[in-house]
Each structure stands twice: as structure tokens, then as C-alpha cells.
Amino acid sequence: MATMMDPSLVMRAIKEEAAAERKLKRRVKRREYIRTMMQQYRQREKQDLARLRAEVASLEVELRHLGAKERNVKSEARPHDDTTLSWKDVALALLGERQLSFSEKQRLARQVAHVSTIAWEMNEWVAVHCPPLHMSPRHDVATWRDVTLLANPESRGLGKNWILEQMHHNTECTFVTLQRKLWNEYMLEPLIYN
Numbered sequence: 001m002a003t004m005m006d007p008s009l010v011m012r013a014i015k016e017e018a019a020a021e022r023k024l025k026r027r028v029k030r031r032e033y034i035r036t037m038m039q040q041y042r043q044r045e046k047q048d049l050a051r052l053r054a055e056v057a058s059l060e061v062e063l064r065h066l067g068a069k070e071r072n073v074k075s076e077a078r079p080h081d082d083t084t085l086s087w088k089d090v091a092l093a094l095l096g097e098r099q100l101s102f103s104e105k106q107r108l109a110r111q112v113a114h115v116s117t118i119a120w121e122m123n124e125w126v127a128v129h130c131p132p133l134h135m136s137p138r139h140d141v142a143t144w145r146d147v148t149l150l151a152n153p154e155s156r157g158l159g160k161n162w163i164l165e166q167m168h169h170n171t172e173c174t175f176v177t178l179q180r181k182l183w184n185e186y187m188l189e190p191l192i193y194n
Helices: 007-077 087-129 153-169 171-188
Strands: none
Touching: 087 153, 153 171
């Protein structure tokens, strides 16, 4: 008994089979391409290796030839003396000293730049916050009491030390002025008796 199949199912099956066949052909073609590329790659690697081995052999022959020439020149130039240093030893010693002096130079340059920055900041800070010293200190004029500190930690520390020194040197003058003010206020207060 023959069964009738739905034509849409038959068409779908044919399309799926055709798609699977195309996919298989693409996969086979890709594998062939990869195989060919790998064969070419391996062939190039073999050629490069053979070329490098030949170059090594050639350079070794040249090295032996130059070494023999150098030995002949050395033996003819001067007799061997155990107290003389070879130029390689001298160059190595000088290289070490050069590296030490170069690193020391870099360290000193960084230190000079750092100290120069702090000196410049402190110069600017003093110029902004300190009036010229052509008169004696006065308490009614803005002085070291109205300064701001810098952001750089070392400059900030120097500024704090400067402020502390100003406070220390002006302590007596400040207390004398304060005593006078307190005394005047106390004496001028009206006496109130009950």
C-alpha cells in the first residue's frame, strides 16, 4: 500500500538534504585548503631550517679562520705577559664604572630637580605671604597668621616650621600687646556695685 506524503514535507526534506550536502562540500573544501596550506608551511620550515644550518656551518668555518688569524697576529705582535690586562678586561671594568657614574648622575639630577622645585615653591610662597621687612612687625597688618600652606609635603613641612618660628619669635610681643588690651579693658569697665 503506497502512502502519500505531504508535498511540503518532501520539499523540506529535499532542501535539508541539499543544505547538508552544501555544508559537507564546504567542509571538505576547507579541509583540503588547510591541508594544502599546512604542507606549504612545513615545506617552508624545512627550507628555512636547511638554509640556517648551511649558514651556521659557513659562519663556523669563518670563525675558525678568523680565530687562527688573530692568534697569529697576537703571537707576532708581542710576547705573552701575565701582568698585562686584555682590552676586554679593561673595557669590562670601565663599563661597570660608567654604569655606576651614570646611575649616580641620574640620582643627583633627580635630587637637584626636587630641591629646585621646593626652593621655587618656597620662594613663591614667601613672596606671596610676607611683606617686605622695612618696618617692624605690627599686629594689625596681615602677616604669617594669614598664610596658606602648599600641597607638596616637603614644602608644607618647611612652611609649618617657618610659622612655628614666627610664633616663637613673636610670643613676647604678642603677650605684651594682649596684656595691655586686657588691662585696658579691665580698668575701663565701669564699676557696678550692688
